[in-house]
Each structure stands twice: as structure tokens, then as C-alpha cells.
Amino acid sequence: MSEKKITRNEFLRNIGKYSAGAAVGIAGLNALSENASANEGFTWPWPYEKLDVEQVRKLGHLGYYDGACSYGAFHAIVSALGEKVGDPYANFPTMLMKYGEGGIVGLGSLCGALNGACAAIGLIAGEDYKPLVSELAAWYSSTPLPTDISNEYAVNHEFLVSEYKSDQSLEQSVSGSTLCHVSVTQWCKASGFASGSSERSERCGRLTGDVAAYAVELLNQHAEGTFAPVFEIPSEAQYCRTCHSKGKDYELGQFTRGKMNCGICHDPHPIRESCTDCHTPH
């Protein structure tokens, strides 16, 4: 048999042969399930017990000031589960999610709070992560944030008043996007505060709690078997996606993917009135 026709299993059996200097064997390729060690006996997804939504909201806000948005949301959920469930959450290195801050290290891509909360869903919900993450992202994009609850907590000093940066009720904004850059700009424009202001930090702290809390609402529903999606792809994106979706026909405009609101970045082009505006006649 030629090396050019090897199968997957043959590759896995012979990885040393095909990869000079390779130090990785079959166990390394299969989630290390054959090793007796830390986390042994716990299979993905990890166990879940319903959490207190408001408690997680406060933990998320606290975590923001400990390690920024992405860590804050992830740690809120994982640490609450560690207290309630115990292993395998104990000593889980939640700091791994710090990189997500500000759309990964301040670059402004995916909102870190969303990234961290989605990672928790990814750990807990198993193959059901897709509808839960979709729902969380759609809620994030269309909900005025920070929530009234987070604002009330701050005004009533139910957060850690000695550390957080404002006890005022902060302006709310709808991001229309999952992106940190867009979300921050929309809030700054709604509030009149600069992106480097203490108020903007505090807004992101409250938002971190809000996102972790909503993720827990969804996880609780999932645990109860009552989860049902509410949000849909934004109507504007639905319209654009009649052509510009993930598909097989490049000429039709299927050269992109995504489900975010197109108008955040793109100006609309004129409405197509004839098939031949896009298609070559056959």
C-alpha cells in the first residue's frame, strides 16, 4: 500500500512513521482518555446543577475586576459549579480565559464576556452547545445592556462598592453585534463616556455579570429540559443571506459566512431586480 492512500486509522497507528521526530501517539490524539490521571472518570460534558442566576451575576461583576471580562464570565460559572458540584471543577484553571479580554487582548473582536460564557456552555452543555450559544449571542446583540438589574445592584450598593468604579445607573445600549469593538462604541455613543473612562470599565463589569447570568438562565433551562430558542437571525441579515449565505454557488454571492447584522459594517447595494443582475443566463 502506498503512503499516499493511508487511512485515518493507519495514520493514528503509524504516526511515528509518518512524522519524523513526532512525540505524539494515539493517546494524544484521543483526548488522552487512556491515561489515568487528573479529571479521570469525568467525561465531556461535565456535570451541571442549576445555579442561582443572581449570584452568578454578582460573581461575574467581581471576576471582571479580578481578570477582565472573559475570565470574569467563565470563572463566575465554573467557580459556582465548583462550590455546588465539586469535582471536576475544583482547581480548574479558569485563568486560561483571560486572553479573551476586550476581544482577545484588546483587539476588539468577539466580546470577551460572551467568549467566556460560551466556553462555560461549551464545557457543560455537550453537543447542545450550539443552540445555547446561538441564543446567548442573539440575546447579547439585541438586549439593552447593562441590564436594569445590574444597574440597580450598583445604585443599591449590592456589588463591591469599595472596588467598582461607579455607583450610578449607567446608560444602556444595544450592540447589534457580538464584537467588543462595536459593543463598546455603541455604548460610548449612547452614554457620552469615552472608551477609556472608568464608567466604560464599570459598564463592561456589569455586562460581564449580565452575560454570565443569562448563560446560567439558559443552562438552567437546558438542565430542566425547558430550553426553547427565542431569538432569530437579525431580519436584516436574513434578507442579505438570501444570497450571501454559506453555500455552494460563488456566483450567487455565496462567498461569505456569518449571521451577524450586515449593516453594522456594510452599506447595502441596490436591490437586484433581474436574475441576470447576478447570474449568467444558461
Added chain:
Amino acid sequence: MSEKKITRNEFLRNIGKYSAGAAVGIAGLNALSENASANEGFTWPWPYEKLDVEQVRKLGHLGYYDGACSYGAFHAIVSALGEKVGDPYANFPTMLMKYGEGGIVGLGSLCGALNGACAAIGLIAGEDYKPLVSELAAWYSSTPLPTDISNEYAVNHEFLVSEYKSDQSLEQSVSGSTLCHVSVTQWCKASGFASGSSERSERCGRLTGDVAAYAVELLNQHAEGTFAPVFEIPSEAQYCRTCHSKGKDYELGQFTRGKMNCGICHDPHPIRESCTDCHTPH
């Protein structure tokens, strides 16, 4: 003392008091470090030994077909470390990163391969994650992908030919962005393949390997003490950020944050020629 002046430590000691129904205590708030359990004895960051870059490139490509881009990149690095280092990587639930696929469940935000590789850096590099993630993201945004190496592997059938979707050398494109949506579109436009094509999937599989491999290059340099940043913020973004950076002055335009290439989404406005174009005279 009024509840309105509680300190952080008081909050942690009295969390039950301030949160009716709360099930989370101090241990839950502090990475569960007091629990004797799985992962005990391993502190963040987790241990690292230099890995074989080319081996991880192949594992990333393989992982893409097992669980998409984000899992693929993360699992490649973690499973290779599991084989080489053992605990605490053994049985680590790498599937948690599946949610990152296609910019979180296909929404098109942060590239999943980048998200997964950054999570591995976040686990391993400790507080040094920032320059490493910045470097990886900048490399991703400015490098023609898939790399020549990945293309050669495919043409030479050094990947798993029975499973992957093309053994052709695929067109390369520079994303100019960390976003899945932009990266995929740039590649589709460069190659002429649709976003739902087998070739686009295969391109993302090769890219997953490439991103995991470059993350390992950076982690190896970090382990050796030879890491030095090469990439800078894109020159166009640097120009825009002379006003539109994260800062304290809303009126100057500091109502946003981010370091991506602004021109990907925004048309430039006319160059400002006078201070009063932006500022009210004092």
C-alpha cells in the same frame, strides 16, 4: 457599619448574607484552590515542554475534521502536551472549545482556529499570554494562508487523504482581520470557491493546523526565553488610533477600542486639517 460600605473581603466572608439563596462561598470565588480534587497541585499556568511544530500542524488539521476549527487548534496543542507532559493535561475536556467554530457557532466573529490556539496560550503562558496572543493575531491577519507547508502536505498526501476534502494546492489569502467572516470572504474571493464548498472547508482545516503550529512556535520561543514580538498594529489602524483609541477624551473620538484594520469595515472620513474640526476651542 452600613451594608452600603462593605469591602471586598467582607463581601467574600458574608456572601451568603448579601445574596439570598446563594450556594457559592469563598472557595468558589477563588479558583477553588482549597478543594482537594482533580488538578490539585497544578497551578496556572500549566507546565510546558517544547513541541514539534510540524506534528501539531498535522494534529490541528486532523482535529478540524473531528470537531471544527476552534477545537482542532486547541486539542492539537493540549493533546500533544498530554502525550509529552502527562498530567494535568490528561483527560482535559478539550471539547469545550467546539463552540468557537466559525466565529462561535458559525456567527462569523473571531476565527475559531485563533480562539482555540489563544485558549491554549492562555492555559500555558500565564501572564505572558498578552504579547503571545497579540503576535499570533497579527501574524494571522497578515500572513497568506493556508501556508505553503500545509499546501505541500496536502499535495504530497502527508495528511489524512481518506478524509480531507482536497489534495490540491489551495489559493492563499491575507485576511487583514481576526474575524472568521472576513477571513473566509477574503479567501473565497481569492480562490473563486464558495463558502460552503469542500475546498473552503479544507482551507479552514489547513489554516487550523497552521494557526496551532504558529502558536507552538511562539510557545517554544517563550519556553526558550527567545520570544520577541515582530508584528505591530496595522499602519492604517495606527493612523486612525491617533484619535480613535481607547482613551479618556470622548470629544477627541476616543469612543471606541480595538486594534484591527479599520478600513475592513469603515470608509475613511476626510483628513482633519484644523483642530476645530474635532475640538471646541477653549
